Amino acid sequence: MTAKRPLYATVLMYLALASYLIFLGFPLLWLLSASFKSTRELNSLAVNLIPQQWDFGNYIAALERQNLITAAGNSMLVSIVTMIVAVLLSMPMAYALARLKGRLRAAGTVWILVSQVFPTILIIIPLFLVLRSLQLNDTLFGLILVYVTFTMPFTLWMLQGYVAAIPPELEEAAEMDGAGRFTILRTVILPLLVPGLVATAMFTFVSAWNEFFLALVLIQSPELYTLPIALRSFLGAEGQTQLGPLAAGAILATIPSLIIFGILQKKLTGGMLAGAVKG
């Protein structure tokens, strides 16, 4: 495509790009700058992205407030365990979905689709009752069980895609030698699946790390709050919120997912088709 573009078109395109840059970038820069601003500056209507005085105390204040470190620890624990368990449980079924044809595959696909469109609010009400009768509500263990189940459509979908990309001929050779499905899974598929497993695991971590609604319903004790719930509890009535520490806490909460998304940038398209990273 080397058609010449008239000058006015180029100018218009850069103008459009600039408005996108401002619209998308400004909130991020504002948050970053707010996290370094003093309380007085934050409570004024001054529109400056560079703080007049750099106040690093917000980060310390954020960490001292509201058990933010405990909450970060809870989030880290829940996300890592969810990630490991969801991927381990999904792997054999993803293999079955990719390789064994027939009704199982159809049922699995339908369920993955259904889980994407069903309102979580309808499931959470009985789920809360189930967990309460098992005495697992208001526990991190219960939250992990729910996270594992709710991330599984996504892990299944991603992993079966990675399995489908492995040529079946590789397995046939092993099958000739009389290896069973599990041996094939372990010796042939698993080594080839490692990059896919890592990508899936990282996505799972991010969705558990960012999750808000299920944690809001299932966790009541402040010492069990996950990071999003703890951050939300920072918000007091308008004017009473300490904006500086809040902004600092918000930045800290974003860093892990940001790092992972940076690593996974190239794989975003395939992963998001399953759309598990939903608000």
Next chain:
Amino acid sequence: MTTLERTKASSRPPRVRTIGPRARAQRTEAIALVAPALLPIIIFSVIPLVSGVLLGFTDATLARNAEVGFVGLDNFVELAGDRRFWQSFGIGVVWAGSVALLTLVSAMGLALLLNSNLRLKGLTRVLALIPWAMPPVVIAIVWRMIYNPNSGPLNGVLGWLGIPGVNWLGDFSTALPAVIVVGVWAGIPQTTVLLLAGMQSIAPEQHEAAAVDGAGAGRRFWHVTLPALRPVIIAVTALDFIWQFNSFGLIYVLTEGGPGGRTMIPPLFTYLEAFRNREIGYASAMGNVLVVAILVILSLYLINQFRQNKGARS
């Protein structure tokens, strides 16, 4: 197995299953592969789903030892006359529809820009992806700061221009548009990446041929890019609408449904009914209505897909 075959099979006398040892072994293997994932799915997803539907026909409350009785359609009759619920339903449709359409349009523009030979593409790309990685709670917090009437930059800029400030999230007329803007901001990354992927799968020859025929950029977009992207556009918009209609966290943290219910979307309303008013049965009935609404949208989408496939084949 089609429905027809199944009917035939069941009308015949039951035949003796002859299953070889090899087939049996394969089936055992399949079960063993599927069981570890299927068990939690059934316990924590399928059973709650079914009981969620059933709860809508009961008078259950959050109280621990309350007697739960079936009340038939009582909840639904009450719901039919519940003005607040239908108001939230309407707001939910406006919210989800606006976010889905505005996201599509903005993401299309951004994807076109990122697909052309401009500088600053890398930076824009990175910036455009960041909202995707951010926890929804953080997104809501940032925008609350931006919309803050007394310290937010939005009113700050208006102040420069001599325009009086607005209580964006607190004013009846601006609250819903304000949360829609946040929804679009948060939704742009996903849609852009998908549209961009779709655009990059269009063979450059198609554009070249159109250019040789004298088609300008606008006509090439209209006659080459847009038709090729049609399936992606429809799928993304339908899914985005459903996700937004079901969404919770963003608006909960931004406004908690306020002011005066102006941003009260159905999942939020249902949550408050279930966990603050403790009316689990009634809330589940609301959930059922939402499911029906989503199924209607979904079937419209599927019928459309089906027609298109048929059209493509003939």
